[in-house]
Amino acid sequence: MSFEKPPVVIDNGSFSIKAGFACDNHPVSIFRTIVGRPNYLHGSYGKEYYDVYIGDDAAVRVEDLELSHPVVCGRIVHWDNMERIWHHIFYRELKAAPEDRAVILGCAPTTPMQEKIKCCEIFFEALNSPALCIQPQSVLSLYGSGFTNGICVDLGYDTTDIVPIFEGGLVNYAHIQTGLAGNQISDYIKQQLNDRNLGHVIKTVEDIERIKQDCLYVTECCAVTRKEYSKKYKLPSGEEIDISLEAFMAAELMFQPDLVKGYKTNYVPLHEAVVNSALKCDSELRTQLYDAIVPCGGLAMVPCITKRLADEIENMVGRPVTVLSSSEAYAISWLGGATFAGLPDANKMWVQKKQYEDYGPKIIRNKFL
Secondary structure, three states, rough: OOOOOOOOOEEEEOOOOEEEEEEOOOOEEEOOOOOOEEEEOOOOOOOOOOOOOOHHHHHHOOEEEEEOOOOEOOOOOOOOHHHHHHHHHHHHOOOOOHHHOEEEEEEOOOOHHHHHHHHHHHHHHOOOOOEEEEEEEEHHHHEEEEEEOOEEEOOOOEEEEEEEEEEEEEHHHHHHEOOOOHHHHHHHHHHHHHHOOHHHHHHHHHHHHHHHHOOOOOOOOOOOOOOOOOOOOEOOOOOEOOHHHHHHHHHHHOOHHHHHHOOOOOOOOHHHHHHHHHOOOOOHHHHHHHOOOEEEOHHHHHHHHHHHHHHHHHHHHHOOEEEEEOOOOHHHHHHHHHHHHHHHHHHHEEEHHHHHHHOOOHHHHHHHH
16 A cells, blocks of 8 residues: 555554654654643643643653653553644644554554554544554564564563564464563662662652663673672762662663562563563474564663573573664664555555445454454
């Protein structure tokens, strides 16, 4: 299916949302998936005029706003706010009319059919989009890496999803969640700093995200001295604090959660989850799956995580594996959407507005099952 103008690609994330045009090689806009309203309203919306802040505009006014997170654990939980964000993407971020643009929407692998139907309802009836294609973020991440077979390791903010992909389709019965994601790592860092009476360092979510981005690292071997991997964090005041322990242990949580926490947790170590997911698949597929393990999401940007993951998996399975690394792992799902838009075989995956008007939810179930 060819369109007069390049489709818009939107990657719906729990922490951040990425949007841009399929003709580009990078998202035009990346911002927080939050909507903020003045906290003096106390939920009494609609009785008086007020400003609504979206994304980073809401994040910088966190003390004055009541924040809503429309996407939680990959599921859309507040549809009015989600619609506001999509509207904001078209008119403020991309400056494009939605009635002129087909849309590729990346969703979580666990998204139920009713949620996909609701997405179609908003895009076709409220935004008047001419066509829509909903694809799992895990599949798009494989496309963004140039593969149709492999294992997607989606290291998100709310969930970590391990999903095998075969011939561009989810192997749903082998899907595993580790129970530990960016949110739990943030909580661990915050707790450790509080225990050291350094809680004043963390004033907003952005502060702890900055620590994760600047200081977090994974060692190829955990038997290193603190001196070799000293990490300091510079406060806005100019003061430097030593966070070597937090930077090391927080990332190590992904591989040795019970050891770091000091008690039995329900978290699945990352490498064990990948191997267990592959073992659920047919033995004939495992070679192809192990040859394309694709980490994506914000935590996939942690230095050395791909090398450590490859070493741990190889120690478990006794054979070489390929864990792909990317300097844009945080946006690889979006890049996959842009790639998918140009594939000839993708034509049959679009739902056109006229088809939706003629057949309703039935056509959505047929296309996006």
